[in-house]
Amino acid sequence: MKMVKKMMLLLMMGVLTFSCKNEKRVETNSDVMPSEKESLTTEKEEKEEEEILLETAPITNDILETAIIYEANIRQYSKEGTFKAFTKDIPELKELGVKIIWLMPVFPISQAKRKATGGEFASLIEDKTERARVLGSYYAVSDYTKINPEFGAIGDFRALVNEAHKHGMFVILDWVANHTGWDHEWLKNHPEYYTKNDAGDVIHPAETDWTDVADLNYDNEAMRKQMIADMSYWITEQGVDGFRCDVAGSVPLDFWVEAIPQLRSKKNIFMLAEASEPELLKANLFDMAYAWGGHHLLNSMAKGEKSIVDFDKYVTKLTQDYEADDILMNFVTNHDENSWNGTIQERMGDASELMTAFSYIIPGMPLIYSGQEYGLDHRLKFFEKDSIPKTKGGAWEVLKKLGALKNTHEALNGGKQSASYLIFETNNKHVLKYIRSKAGKKIIFIANFSSTPQTFKMTGTNKFLDYMSNKDIHFNNDEMTLAPWGYNILIDL
Numbered sequence: 001m002k003m004v005k006k007m008m009l010l011l012m013m014g015v016l017t018f019s020c021k022n023e024k025r026v027e028t029n030s031d032v033m034p035s036e037k038e039s040l041t042t043e044k045e046e047k048e049e050e051e052i053l054l055e056t057a058p059i060t061n062d063i064l065e066t067a068i069i070y071e072a073n074i075r076q077y078s079k080e081g082t083f084k085a086f087t088k089d090i091p092e093l094k095e096l097g098v099k100i101i102w103l104m105p106v107f108p109i110s111q112a113k114r115k116a117t118g119g120e121f122a123s124l125i126e127d128k129t130e131r132a133r134v135l136g137s138y139y140a141v142s143d144y145t146k147i148n149p150e151f152g153a154i155g156d157f158r159a160l161v162n163e164a165h166k167h168g169m170f171v172i173l174d175w176v177a178n179h180t181g182w183d184h185e186w187l188k189n190h191p192e193y194y195t196k197n198d199a200g201d202v203i204h205p206a207e208t209d210w211t212d213v214a215d216l217n218y219d220n221e222a223m224r225k226q227m228i229a230d231m232s233y234w235i236t237e238q239g240v241d242g243f244r245c246d247v248a249g250s251v252p253l254d255f256w257v258e259a260i261p262q263l264r265s266k267k268n269i270f271m272l273a274e275a276s277e278p279e280l281l282k283a284n285l286f287d288m289a290y291a292w293g294g295h296h297l298l299n300s301m302a303k304g305e306k307s308i309v310d311f312d313k314y315v316t317k318l319t320q321d322y323e324a325d326d327i328l329m330n331f332v333t334n335h336d337e338n339s340w341n342g343t344i345q346e347r348m349g350d351a352s353e354l355m356t357a358f359s360y361i362i363p364g365m366p367l368i369y370s371g372q373e374y375g376l377d378h379r380l381k382f383f384e385k386d387s388i389p390k391t392k393g394g395a396w397e398v399l400k401k402l403g404a405l406k407n408t409h410e411a412l413n414g415g416k417q418s419a420s421y422l423i424f425e426t427n428n429k430h431v432l433k434y435i436r437s438k439a440g441k442k443i444i445f446i447a448n449f450s451s452t453p454q455t456f457k458m459t460g461t462n463k464f465l466d467y468m469s470n471k472d473i474h475f476n477n478d479e480m481t482l483a484p485w486g487y488n489i490l491i492d493l
Contacts, residue, residue: 051155051158051159051162053158053161053162053238053239054162054165054166054239056165056170056239056241058267058268059100059170059241059242059268059269059270060268061415061416061417062415063099063170064270064287064288064327064365064414064415064416065413065414065415065416065417065418066097066099066406066407066408066412066413066414066415067099067100067365067414067415068096068097068098068099068100068365068366068367068368068403068406068407069098069099069100069101069102069272069329069365069366069367069368070093070096070098070100070101070102070367070368070369070370071102071104071334071335071367071368071369071370072086072101072102072103072104072370073104073335073369073370073371073380073388074086074103074104074106074151075104075135075138075150075151075385075386076370076371076380076381076385076386076387076388077089077370077371077387077388078387078388078390079387081150081151081385081387082151082152082156083106083151083152083156083157083159083160084152084156084159086160087156087159087160087163090160090163090164090167090169091167093169094167094168094169095400095403096368096373096396096399096400096403097400097402097403097404097406097407098169098368098403099168099169099170099407100169100170100171100172100241100270100365101164101169101170101171101172102172102173102174102244102272103160103171103172103173103174104138104174104335105138105139105141105148105173105174105175105176105246106147106148106151106157106173106174107138107141107142107143107144107146107147107148107176108141108142108143108146108147108148108149109135109136109137109138109140109141109142109148109150109181110136110140110141110142110180110181110182110183110184110212110213111136111142111183112181112182112183113140113181113182113211113212114134114135114136114137114140114181114212114383115134115136115137115140115211115212115383116134116383116384117134117381117382117383117384119209121211121212122134122136133384133385134383134384135150135383135384135385136181136212136383137212137213137382137383138174139176139179139213139246140180140181140182140212140213141176141180141181141184142180142181142183142184142185143184143185144180144227144230144231145230145233145234154238157238158238158239161238161239161240162239165239170241170242170270171239171240171241172240172241172242172243172244172269172270172272173234173240173242173243173244174243174244174246175231175243175244175245175246176246177216177227177245177246177248177251177255178205178215178216178246178247178250178251179204179205179210179213179214179215179216180213180214180216181212181213181214182212182213182214184214186223186226187202187214190222190223192217192220192222192223193216193217193220193222193223193226194214194215194216194217195214195215195216195217196217202214202215203215205250218251218252218255224255224258224259227255227259228258228259228262228263231243231259231263232262232263232266235263235266235267235269236266236267241267241268241269241270242269242270242271242272242287243263243269243271243272244272244273244274245271245272245273245274245286246274247274247275248273248274248275248280248286249273249274249275249276249277249280253279253280256280256285256286257283257285260284260285260286261284264284270287270288271285271286271287271288272286272287272288272289272329273286273288273289273290274290275289275290276289276290276291276292276293276328277289278321278322278323278326281322281323281326281327282323287327288327288328288329288364288365289326289327289328289329290328290329290331291328291329291330291331291364293314293317293318294314294328294330294362294364295330295331295332295337297310297311297314298332298348298355298358298359299347299348301351301355301449302347302348302349302351302352302355303349304450304451307429307430307449308429308430308431308432308449309429311423311432312423315362315421315423324418325415325416325417325418327364327365327414327415327416327418328363328364328365329364329365329366329367330359330360330362330364330365330366330367331359331366331367331369332344332348332352332355332356332359332372333369333372333376334367334369335369335380335382337369338369338371338376338379338380339379339380339381339382340379340382342379343376343377343378343379344356344372344376345377346379350451350484350485351449351451351485353398353485353487354447354448354449354485354486354487356398356399356402357398357402357445357447357468357487357489358445358447358487360402360403360405360406360412361412361434361436361443361445361489362414362421362434363414363418363419363421363436364414364418365414365415366402366406368399370388371388371389372395372399373392373395373396373399374388374389374390374391374392374393374395374396375389375393375394375395375396376388376389377389398468401467401468405443405467405489409441409443409491410438410439410441411436411437411438411441411442411443412436412443413438418438419436419437419438420436420437420438421434421435421436421437422434422435422437423435426446426456426457427456427457428454428455428456430448430449430450430454431446431447431448431449431454431456431482432445432446432447432449433445433446434446434447441492442491442492443467443489443490443491444464444488444489444490444491445487445488445489445490446458446480446482446487446488446490447482447485447486447487447488448482448483448484448485448486448487449485450484450485451484451485452484453481453482453483453484454481454482455479455480455481455482456479456480456482457477457478457479457480458475458477458478458479458480459475459477460475460477461474461475461476461477462474462475462492463475463493464490464491464492464493465490465491465493466488466489466490467488467489467490467491468488468489472493473488473490
């Protein structure tokens, strides 16, 4: 009798084990509804979510003085297009002097109305294989508090943040506050959060062709409150160090006045506005804005359409428009410029290296965009998978040298206590002599902003280190010739 009971018990345990296994197999079947799938967690995901965030020192004004910012396009950074593939290269970025990593949007992308190359909706593409290649815009967010599965899991994201913090870098998220994708749950549960036309239909942002996104209504207080809560989640729960805010000037200023102090109360954060309006930098709102005017000027100077006289006018206007402790981000490329307006080489040609060096020398913070360090020479696809080159060459070495100088020389401080600058005229209208100085340290930048060799007189009898060539130069009121688009970074000896 005991033997029978024991066998019956073993049989029941076997049936229970078999049914549990079958139940698990049914639960992970593709027929399960998406909402049910989201509630399920694999053992791997559970392990990844246990990634403990490392404590890190807060970002400070002193750090901003010498900082370089790197824009990470996770999808295109590697063949894998994942957080993991990017994370393993973070130590490499330290070689370039990077201190802030800006991640392009990491959130799930709406499937509804997702765009393809050429601007059409993916749903209109008849070929299933071609349609599947269309991944949509990073800026059509379907959920502000989740991770795009294309990039990995939340544990992978946390590992990225930890690796950056371990190497003394900070991570900011690209935040899209002006609009959401058409799949966002707010559209279903809170249509009042959106701008509507006279017929009561939700619309895309006015005066744009951004038909893949729905415009948010900032007259709605509940939406504002939820937006701030979602931003706070990434600071308090996921360890991010701030935000780059997409089209920040299109979001009402009073929202930022409301939101940013609340975010800063949780942690010392860094705030970058994709905008150039000076008011966004006032009253401890954003720390940095885009030097859009400077970027367009560098493009025009490279084409010979503008000159150093125009640069002089530009910096004069900056002193009128901005306060002394405002920071501007200097750049020769970014995701928009590369994909839509062309590579650095396309826009700047033989002047590319000069303009890159100049973006490090002038006051502000220089930007490196994914692939720039490897001499990226093609326009990255925006709505589909692509990848950047990963072979170190001349571009890497130039950025490495410029990064080391920016990180260590007070004369290139570009934060809230920026080094001073002086523009000196030479006897040649194409040659700029530009001096940065702070705390008794000085750097002289001389450059030929033309496509032909230029000779000018270098006044003074000083001895300098030519930083890029690592050679000593001694001037004795000599004439000097610079190659087309040639430049020298001179350090007092």
